[in-house]
Amino acid sequence: MSKIKIALFGLGTIGTGVADIFLNKKEHIRKITGHDVSLAQICDKDTLSKRDINIPSDILTNNPDSIFNNPEISVGIELIGGIEPARTFVLQLLNNGKNVVTANKALLAQHGAELFEAARRNNCTIAFEAAVCGGIPIISSIATSLQANTILSINAIVNGTSNFILSQMEDGGTSYSDAVKEAQKLGYAEANPAMDVDGTDAVQKLTILAQLGFGADIDWKNISRMGIESVDAIDFKFAKNLGYRIKLLAVANRGDDGLELHVAPTLVKRDSPLARVHNAFNAVQVVGDYVGPAFFQGLGAGRKPTASAVVGDVIDTILGRTKITFDTLNLWNKNNEIVPIKNINNFYGKSYLRFDAEDRPGVMRDFAAVFGKKNISIASMIQHEISNPDNNNSNKQRAVIILITHESSEGDLLEAIKELENIPSIQGKIIRMRVQD
Amino acid sequence: MSKIKIALFGLGTIGTGVADIFLNKKEHIRKITGHDVSLAQICDKDTLSKRDINIPSDILTNNPDSIFNNPEISVGIELIGGIEPARTFVLQLLNNGKNVVTANKALLAQHGAELFEAARRNNCTIAFEAAVCGGIPIISSIATSLQANTILSINAIVNGTSNFILSQMEDGGTSYSDAVKEAQKLGYAEANPAMDVDGTDAVQKLTILAQLGFGADIDWKNISRMGIESVDAIDFKFAKNLGYRIKLLAVANRGDDGLELHVAPTLVKRDSPLARVHNAFNAVQVVGDYVGPAFFQGLGAGRKPTASAVVGDVIDTILGRTKITFDTLNLWNKNNEIVPIKNINNFYGKSYLRFDAEDRPGVMRDFAAVFGKKNISIASMIQHEISNPDNNNSNKQRAVIILITHESSEGDLLEAIKELENIPSIQGKIIRMRVQD
Numbered sequence: 069m070s071k072i073k074i075a076l077f078g079l080g081t082i083g084t085g086v087a088d089i090f091l092n093k094k095e096h097i098r099k100i101t102g103h104d105v106s107l108a109q110i111c112d113k114d115t116l117s118k119r120d121i122n123i124p125s126d127i128l129t130n131n132p133d134s135i136f137n138n139p140e141i142s143v144g145i146e147l148i149g150g151i152e153p154a155r156t157f158v159l160q161l162l163n164n165g166k167n168v169v170t171a172n173k174a175l176l177a178q179h180g181a182e183l184f185e186a187a188r189r190n191n192c193t194i195a196f197e198a199a200v201c202g203g204i205p206i207i208s209s210i211a212t213s214l215q216a217n218t219i220l221s222i223n224a225i226v227n228g229t230s231n232f233i234l235s236q237m238e239d240g241g242t243s244y245s246d247a248v249k250e251a252q253k254l255g256y257a258e259a260n261p262a263m264d265v266d267g268t269d270a271v272q273k274l275t276i277l278a279q280l281g282f283g284a285d286i287d288w289k290n291i292s293r294m295g296i297e298s299v300d301a302i303d304f305k306f307a308k309n310l311g312y313r314i315k316l317l318a319v320a321n322r323g324d325d326g327l328e329l330h331v332a333p334t335l336v337k338r339d340s341p342l343a344r345v346h347n348a349f350n351a352v353q354v355v356g357d358y359v360g361p362a363f364f365q366g367l368g369a370g371r372k373p374t375a376s377a378v379v380g381d382v383i384d385t386i387l388g389r390t391k392i393t394f395d396t397l398n399l400w401n402k403n404n405e406i407v408p409i410k411n412i413n414n415f416y417g418k419s420y421l422r423f424d425a426e427d428r429p430g431v432m433r434d435f436a437a438v439f440g441k442k443n444i445s446i447a448s449m450i451q452h453e454i455s456n457p458d459n460n461n462s463n464k465q466r467a468v469i470i471l472i473t474h475e476s477s478e479g480d481l482l483e484a485i486k487e488l489e490n491i492p493s494i495q496g497k498i499i500r501m502r503v504q505d
Numbered sequence: 506m507s508k509i510k511i512a513l514f515g516l517g518t519i520g521t522g523v524a525d526i527f528l529n530k531k532e533h534i535r536k537i538t539g540h541d542v543s544l545a546q547i548c549d550k551d552t553l554s555k556r557d558i559n560i561p562s563d564i565l566t567n568n569p570d571s572i573f574n575n576p577e578i579s580v581g582i583e584l585i586g587g588i589e590p591a592r593t594f595v596l597q598l599l600n601n602g603k604n605v606v607t608a609n610k611a612l613l614a615q616h617g618a619e620l621f622e623a624a625r626r627n628n629c630t631i632a633f634e635a636a637v638c639g640g641i642p643i644i645s646s647i648a649t650s651l652q653a654n655t656i657l658s659i660n661a662i663v664n665g666t667s668n669f670i671l672s673q674m675e676d677g678g679t680s681y682s683d684a685v686k687e688a689q690k691l692g693y694a695e696a697n698p699a700m701d702v703d704g705t706d707a708v709q710k711l712t713i714l715a716q717l718g719f720g721a722d723i724d725w726k727n728i729s730r731m732g733i734e735s736v737d738a739i740d741f742k743f744a745k746n747l748g749y750r751i752k753l754l755a756v757a758n759r760g761d762d763g764l765e766l767h768v769a770p771t772l773v774k775r776d777s778p779l780a781r782v783h784n785a786f787n788a789v790q791v792v793g794d795y796v797g798p799a800f801f802q803g804l805g806a807g808r809k810p811t812a813s814a815v816v817g818d819v820i821d822t823i824l825g826r827t828k829i830t831f832d833t834l835n836l837w838n839k840n841n842e843i844v845p846i847k848n849i850n851n852f853y854g855k856s857y858l859r860f861d862a863e864d865r866p867g868v869m870r871d872f873a874a875v876f877g878k879k880n881i882s883i884a885s886m887i888q889h890e891i892s893n894p895d896n897n898n899s900n901k902q903r904a905v906i907i908l909i910t911h912e913s914s915e916g917d918l919l920e921a922i923k924e925l926e927n928i929p930s931i932q933g934k935i936i937r938m939r940v941q942d
Contacts, residue, residue: 089653089795100652100833197650203796205642205650212649212826213634213642215537216526216816341802344781358526358813359640359803365778366799376795379653387829389649396537396824 072101072386073108075135075166077157078147079119079128082171082198083112085375086145088121097379101386109135136160143385145378146170155179158194162186167390169381171198171374177272177288180279184400193394195381200273201226201350203373204366205380210281210354211393217356219281222320223504226273228348228368229257229264230296230316234333235346238304238313244297256348256369266295267316267331274318274331279399281354282320284327284407292330292412292478298499299333303422306450306470307335313343314501326410334502335420335472341365413479418447418503420472421485426493427453427467435469435494438487442480447472466495472503509538509823510545512572512603514594515584516556516565519608519635520549522812523582525558534816538823546572573597580822582815583607592616595631599623604827606818608635608811614709614725617716621837630831632818637710638663638787640810641803642817647718647791648830654793656718659757660941663710665785665805666694666701667733667753671770672783675741675750681734693785693806703732704753704768711755711768716836718791719757721764721844729767729849729915735936736770740859743887743907744772750780751938763845765852771939772857772909778802850916855884855940857909858922863930864890864904872931875924876910879917884909903932909940 074090076083090097090107097105108127115130132153135141144161146168148154154175161168163186170176176183176199187194197207201224210219225231229251236247248265251257263269271291278284296316307314312335321328336343341363345351350368355361367373384390398404425431432451439446449471473481485498511527513520527534527544534542545564552567569590572578581598583605585591591612598605600623607613613620613636624631634644638661647656662668666688673684685702688694700706708728715721733753744751749772758765773780778800782788787805792798804810821827835841862868869888876883886908910918922935 085795093653093655096655097653102833203793203799205646205799208650209642209646212821213645213817214813215820216530216534216813218530218533341781344778356640356813358522358809358816360810361803362640362642363802364800365802367797372795373797376651376653376793379795380650383652384649387833389826389829392824392826392829396539 069098070103072103072105072142073140074105074143074145074382075109075111075138075141076107076145076147077111077132078149079110079112079114079123080147081371082374082378083110083147084119084121085371086147086378087123089375089379091121097383101383103386105386108141109138111135132157132160136164141166143167143169143382145382146172147378148172149174151175151178155183158183159186162190162192165190165192167193167385169195169378169385171196171378173199173269173272173276177275180276180400181285181402187394193385193390195385195390196276197381198374198377200276201352201366202368202370203376204350204352204364204368205377206352206364207280209362209364211397214354214356214359214362217358220322220355220357222277222281222352222354223342224274224277224318224352225315225342225345225350226318226368227264227270227316228350229261230270231345231350232256232348233265234296234299234314234316237299237301239346241301243301244299265297267293270316270318270331274320274329277318278320278327278329280397282322282327282407283404284329284409285400285404286329286409292332294332294500296333298497299501300499302468303499303501307420310335310448310472311338312336312503313338315342315345317342317502317504323410325414326408328410328415330415330502332502334504336504413477413482415478416475417478418473418475418505419481420470420501420503422468422470422499423488424454424466424495425469427465428493431493434491435488438484438491439473442476442484444476444480444484445474447474506535507540509540509542509579510577511542511580511582511819512546512548512575512578513544513582513584514548514569514572515586516547516549516551516560517584518808519811519815520547520584521556521558522808523584523815524560526812526816528558534820538820540823542823545578546575548572569594569597573601578603580604580606580819582819583609584815585609586611588612588615592620595620596623599627599629602627602629604629604822605631606815606822607631607633608815610636610706610709610713614712617713617837618722618839624831625838630822630827632822632827633713634818635811635814637713638789638803639805639807640813641787641789641801641805642814643789643801644717646799646801648834651791651793651796651799654795657759657792657794659714659718659789659791660779661711661714661755661789662752662779662782662787663755663805664701664707664753665787666698667707668782668787669693669785670702671733671736671751671753674736674738676783678738680738681736702734704730707753707755707768711757711766714755715757715764715766717834719759719764719844720841721766721846722837722841723766723846729769731769731937733770735934736938737936739905740936740938744857747772747885747909748775749773749940750775752779752782754779754939754941760847762851763847765847767852767939769939771941773941850914850919852915853912854915855910855912855942856918857907857938857940859905859907859936860925861891861903861932862906864902865930868930871928872906872925875921875928879913879921881913881917881921882911884911
């Protein structure tokens with residue numbers, strides 16, 4: 069039995085979970101790997117705070133070089149998060165011939181090409197199951213088990229924070245701001261939850277899924293993105309009446325004319341598996357040409373589920389499965405065939421729109437004319453009088469208009485929205501969500 | 506690029522799907538494996554019938570020896586099903602140094618030890634993703650992605666035929682026999698569906714999951730098994746009133762005193778993920794000590810989903826991932842630690858019971874006395890007058906009694922059932938299901 073030494077960067081929530089497994093399930097890991105695997109070094113800028121597991125003080129350091137320069141370390145786990153210093157540390161690990169396991173979706177979405185190129189150059193590997201949907205084995209399932217398939221679509225709830233907020237609003241009638249506070253109280257949301265609720269986190273994970281499932285290399289900033297900040301209690305009420313729930317969906321959809329990618333709050337049919345994913349759970353529905361729909365659900369974040377994925381990757385790396393997968397997938401390789409990404413204006417789909425308008429004759433004619441001009445037909449519409457109009461406008465009766473369109477092109481829809489927002493009798497922004505049947 | 510030749514035994518429904526992928530997705534497989542993989546030989550006793558895909562006639566044979574003796578074949582796929590000749594063919598493949606991919610749950614459940622021993626002796630591998638839940642990557646997820654976890658429980662719907670029948674009865678109000686006919690019409694059930702509806706198929710799959718997830722080596726015939734043949738429309742009605750759906754569940758549950766294994770029609774809470782698995786879908790809920798609950802759903806049978814799993818395994822075998830997994834799992838090895846299996850009498854759980862009784866004073870006292878003696882307390886009870894009593898007994902009023910017990914030991918419950926069946930005023934068998942909250 070040989071000794072294998074690994075190192076960990078970042079002793080936060082997930083790092084503590086990973087350290088916990090390596091320190092307390094040594095025999096379990098020895099049985100699987102046949103090796104004496106030890107967590108030999110942990111690097112964190114904070115070496116003083118007490119953690120809620122017992123970390124031997126001699127393995128904790130704030131000097132990353134002591135890991136890069138340690139020839140005994142063969143695997144480095146990056147759990148710092150964000151771009152820097154994570155990017156530099158991962159490159160240093162690879163350049164020193166160490167394999168990398170990371171949970172960092174932002175880093176992969178932004179610097180995947182650079183890091184994977186560095187890994188190939190150094191004959192090393194990068195494993196990243198934990199970067200998307202925490203404990204759900206979605207990366208390995210697409211990378212290996214489903215490999216006979218051409219992936220046709222991926223529809224996923226990848227952000228637990230926003231799913232928790234939407235669930236609270238839908239099931240508990242909570243307001244958006246109260247739901248955010250509740251998520252923060254329970255540790256599901258950061259003090260600043262912007263990246264979760266504005267769809268950034270979801271788009272970064274979708275970028276990784278799009279690379280893995282479709283070979284698509286796209287800058288995550290170029291993916292169409294809508295967040296959940298404008299979703300209101302009234303939307304859940306109307307969605308429910310129409311037979312839908314509202315979920316922040318990340319979608320990759322292969323079409324004849326390219327790959328459609330977007331993140332948006334989406335009305336999904338109440339009886340679909342994705343509609344029933346509640347609170348902090350994540351879920352992915354993959355459709356393959358042979359397997360058909362395969363659905364995965366689990367805890368997408370948090371200390372233990374994410375640690376489960378990280379340690380799974382470390383074991384795969386030690387056993388050599390990661391090397392095989394890394395070589396065959398050949399991700400983020402600039403020599404790969406370019407997968408065409410569909411122009412957003414050519415997306416086709418149904419939309420949900422909500423806006424406030426003056427409640428007087430002629431207003432409906434005005435906005436109906438806009439839709440008519442853009443060839444967008446309305447599938448259903450609800451007009452609902454606002455009982456407490458703004459004080460500023462108290463002399464005018466106002467109504468909230470909610471409508472669902474038939475399929476239209478995104479280009480036409482976006483132009484229609486712009487025109488609607490210019491109609492004087494329509495007040496404020498048009499709130500828009502996608503609709504999936 | 507090297508040439509890799511594989512062979513297939515059994516050109517039935519799934520075999521045709523597998524052949525379809527190898528013949529028509531050659532470039533896809535070449536991209537992943539880096540090899541020119543060809544389906545060089547197909548063995549079926551029927552070489553004459555026309556299949557609905559175009560099979561080159563020169564690769565079809567009814568002589569298995571021509572495959573065993575072909576030194577160019579490195580992987581053999583066994584899709585014959587059943588015990589013989591599948592067992593002999595698999596042993597022959599292994600003894601001739603060929604790796605095996607199989608979808609045969611009956612064979613593994615019954616002869617796993619013999620076959621895995623033969624594989625180890627010959628330095629070969631056996632892969633079997635398709636043997637449990639068709640296209641759902643449950644074997645590889647437990648074997649690799651979730652490997653950091655100690656598996657705590659597996660609850661699964663592994664038989665699509667019975668799930669289809671139960672769904673038809675529940676959603677469509679269909680009778681059991683009509684639901685079976687519908688399943689046969691749609692190709693979900695064999696002409697003789699006994700192995701599906703009596704739980705044999707589920708028990709065999711549970712045997713494999715128990716070996717993989719818990720290291721349990723048990724003869725599938727010794728697993729507690731109840732089928733769905735006695736489930737009646739009235740059960741769905743009452744289950745619904747009580748907030749449950751009825752599913753044929755395969756359960757493996759790790760306890761301090763051993764592993765609990767059983768297959769039974771089970772009342773599951775309507776809002777649980779397993780309750781929402783409809784028609785021919787399969788699903789598995791795995792709970793690990795770190796990942797928490799991970800839920801997988803997909804098509805568990807049929808040509809394309811099962812072929813997806815088989816070809817995934819072939820690719821893993823070619824790439825060498827299977828070898829690593831096979832060696833580390835070391836399944837069905839007689840030198841493995843013996844995992845204690847809980848005695849059925851020591852299972853604890855709630856039960857649903859239904860029986861017919863005379864509707865007269867004193868009857869309830871009689872059966873209440875039986876439960877009292879066995880320390881089984883009743884959580885809820887419904888007595889329902891039978892409007893059309895048997896002609897034979899038309900002079901007596903009869904009632905159907907449905908009750909749910911609090912947790913009791915299986916031993917006490919089985920004894921209570923025996924005593925109840927001896928009470929003269931109770932007619933026929935006691936129908937019993939498990940209840941899971």
